[in-house]
Amino acid sequence: MLICGYRRIGTFTASRFRKRTVQCNRRQFCSLLFAAPAVFAQKPPEILIDRGFARVSRLAGGVFATIADPGKGPQCLSNGGVIVGSERILLIEGHFQPAGAALEIEAARRVSKAPILAALNTHYHLDHTFGNQAYAARRIAIIAHERAPILMRERYAALKPVDKAKRMAPLRNKIAATTNPLEKKRLQGDLQAEQWTDSAIDAVTLAYPAELVTSAQAHRKIDLGGISVVVESHAGHTPTDLIVRIPEHDIVFTGDLLFYHAYPVAFDSDPVAWRKVLEMFLAYPDRIRFIPGHGPVCGKETVRVHLDIMDDLQAHAQKMQLAGIPLEEAKQRYIVPPRFRDFDYSWWEWTIGSAVEKYYR
Ligand SMILES: [Zn+2]
Incomplete structure (x- = not known):
């Protein structure tokens, strides 16, 4: 069962992320042509470990980024x-x-032989927390936003005993009743996403964060010895988002507050708060390097594209709402603009549908 579950996850994620892998290569090529001088001047990162499913490289001093390659395995994602x-x-x-x-x-x-202080989850989503068991087994503390364990229990642990076939029945019925082939294809993609989540929930042994950051503790500085990090709470993608800044190297781990070459997953989002976070990213120095939740290390140009996508979705939602179009129809009537056609939006409801819904509200 377990192996079968993982095989399904593997197949699914491979198709979901294939485009992104290709795009990384394209971006690397483009970055050679268009990179800002400060970024262009960066030395190529020193690779510490390349495991296929992820590569760990030194970005600066004691800062290493682990860039996942979901096409080669679901271990990191x-x-x-x-x-x-x-x-x-x-x-x-x-x-x-x-x-x-x-x-x-x-x-x-x-x-290093220095003790590991903790591992930090940037938010509660399964692709950022379901491997926590490796930390728990070694008694490594897990830091997250205070609402992360609550949502992990609510959205994942509570679904473990649920009859998954029954849970999927309404969506299956909707697919059967849909005559429009494009809409049917999108709904099938949504079903695949839900099934992938269900398989992961069935397989996981959850390990909950216990070192909790409250929203009130907006900035928490941690001195690691010769290098300091600042953990900040900024809801947007979910109510549980944390970023990790390393000010002395102008590096920021953004979690899923920044999407690279993809429509943002929006079902837990607060688009107004999210926009403010992205605008804050734009106010950072031009040499800033972001490690997004998925995709390659990037700079402010990725933030601008992310904002452009949000603006396009908002404009669509406003137009539909003014015309009195029902929400479900408005979700399907969104047309991906040519400049975003090769972006990832294979999970229509998780990305475009839920964004339109948020703006309708
Ligand atoms: Zn996420």
């Missing part, structure tokens, strides 16, 4: 990292499977 000080080490992300989180521990041990 999300990006992460390791920040090494002389006294302590901070790991970033719980990833999708314990093997993904174990890679962060391995990377830390390759470069």
